[in-house]
Amino acid sequence: MNNPGLPKEGYQGPFRPFVWLGDEWRGLAWFSESDENFSNEKADRVIEIERQGDVGDTVVLRINLITQPRTIEKPLKYTFGFQATPVKPPKPDVWDYRICHMGSYSIDNSRLDRLAAAGIRTMCFHEQWTDIQAYTRTTHGPQLRKLVKACHERNIQLLLYHGYEMSTIAPEWEEYHKKCLVQPRRGGYKRKYQPKPDQTAYIVCYRSVWQDFVADGINRLMDEYGIDGVYLDGTSEPWGCANVDHGCGYKKPDGSIGKTYSIFATREMMRRIYTIVRAHNPKGQVNVHQSTCMTIPTLAFATSYWDGEQLQNLKRRPFAQEVLPLDTFRTEFMGHNWGVPAELLWYGSGPFKRFEAESVALLHDVLVRPGDMASVDVLAKLWKTMDTFGREEATWLPYWENKDYVQTNEPSVKASIYNRPGKGFIAVICNTGPKDSPAEATFNLKTLRQPAKLKARNVLTEKEIPMTAGRISVPLWSLKSVTVWARPE
Numbered sequence: 001m002n003n004p005g006l007p008k009e010g011y012q013g014p015f016r017p018f019v020w021l022g023d024e025w026r027g028l029a030w031f032s033e034s035d036e037n038f039s040n041e042k043a044d045r046v047i048e049i050e051r052q053g054d055v056g057d058t059v060v061l062r063i064n065l066i067t068q069p070r071t072i073e074k075p076l077k078y079t080f081g082f083q084a085t086p087v088k089p090p091k092p093d094v095w096d097y098r099i100c101h102m103g104s105y106s107i108d109n110s111r112l113d114r115l116a117a118a119g120i121r122t123m124c125f126h127e128q129w130t131d132i133q134a135y136t137r138t139t140h141g142p143q144l145r146k147l148v149k150a151c152h153e154r155n156i157q158l159l160l161y162h163g164y165e166m167s168t169i170a171p172e173w174e175e176y177h178k179k180c181l182v183q184p185r186r187g188g189y190k191r192k193y194q195p196k197p198d199q200t201a202y203i204v205c206y207r208s209v210w211q212d213f214v215a216d217g218i219n220r221l222m223d224e225y226g227i228d229g230v231y232l233d234g235t236s237e238p239w240g241c242a243n244v245d246h247g248c249g250y251k252k253p254d255g256s257i258g259k260t261y262s263i264f265a266t267r268e269m270m271r272r273i274y275t276i277v278r279a280h281n282p283k284g285q286v287n288v289h290q291s292t293c294m295t296i297p298t299l300a301f302a303t304s305y306w307d308g309e310q311l312q313n314l315k316r317r318p319f320a321q322e323v324l325p326l327d328t329f330r331t332e333f334m335g336h337n338w339g340v341p342a343e344l345l346w347y348g349s350g351p352f353k354r355f356e357a358e359s360v361a362l363l364h365d366v367l368v369r370p371g372d373m374a375s376v377d378v379l380a381k382l383w384k385t386m387d388t389f390g391r392e393e394a395t396w397l398p399y400w401e402n403k404d405y406v407q408t409n410e411p412s413v414k415a416s417i418y419n420r421p422g423k424g425f426i427a428v429i430c431n432t433g434p435k436d437s438p439a440e441a442t443f444n445l446k447t448l449r450q451p452a453k454l455k456a457r458n459v460l461t462e463k464e465i466p467m468t469a470g471r472i473s474v475p476l477w478s479l480k481s482v483t484v485w486a487r488p489e
């Protein structure tokens, strides 16, 4: 796991191209494309983070460039950057985008009608929209045009998959793969499910001319078909690359080639895609899927991100939440501290049950992207309730800083509240512990500025929940949550 809370004893580690330090609302990132001209006696102490002060609330980030004597024969050049987060205001967010991952040429109008009625506003169409993996053109033009029209008639935006790869069956493969792929070669995704020739796709580097190819391709695609944006697989990830043919890599003192993480070129790729999408559609989307790679210089150009695939291969532990601790969630998966709205990725094959992923996500104001109708139906209830309640006008009071507003019977029972003074609140109460709990929450109606008498109900089951003097009791098994809507009587 990349991103836990900072321990008391701080952190020491090897060179990394990107470091971010922050809390639930803000942070500061440092980045450098490579460790060229670094010279350290201890390779495992290039990056040091130290807590200082009486209570350890001052944090020092130290990047050790040179800690062992060396002879300097030529000027040493270093390039690094800083970026503060959040990078932009949090609106619109994933509650506005209402994304599903269900795009298909075989989707019929009655299913689209159902999705629209459920509140879906965005549909991602995965790699199948074109036969060549991660390509910007398709032989299914008429079908694509028809799908765009059908989506637009229902106010659904259509985003098409674009990726970080070049396929062996792309017409450009022969001429371009040597100069455009990352070195050493990575990826090797095999796509075999279509009645098309088998293909293997390898990871490209955007410091190469492939950046122009992708930018030009997306521009043409938006011109030609009027799609509403892109779903980007891994595109914001600055892969380590030693391909000297396009300017990556550097010569180490021992003669070997070190890797460059092409943060600036990838940022340029993302900036160009964002500009192309927004030039065609001021409300267009650049939705990024990445796996534990919060490189904000590149990710800043995403309108939202979808993170969590890296968890899917982990084994479930006796207590499922150990796979995704709350401090990790708040660091990487919440979006608020980055300025990019977040969704959590969940697959049936992963270590969580869907309700567990939804509980933990919702506790952090994050949605789990639906990929089937049953999940859409669950979200539909949440969206409709939030619309009626007025989430836009509510203040979010998250569990880690709301003890003046709510108390629970045990520390593992946590509640985050959307509050509209005088008009009720919606609370997500989650048992984050490993044991079942007779979860109880006592809301302080005075500090919430709510009337003394409120009627509460379970948003998903629509059943009433008895509330007396702001106190409710709802037995919750481990990682189960309940979303409660309390309204003035």
Ligand SMILES: [Zn+2]
Binding pocket: 181, 182, 183, 205, 206, 207, 208, 241, 242, 243, 246, 247, 248, 249, 262
């Ligand atoms: Zn490269």
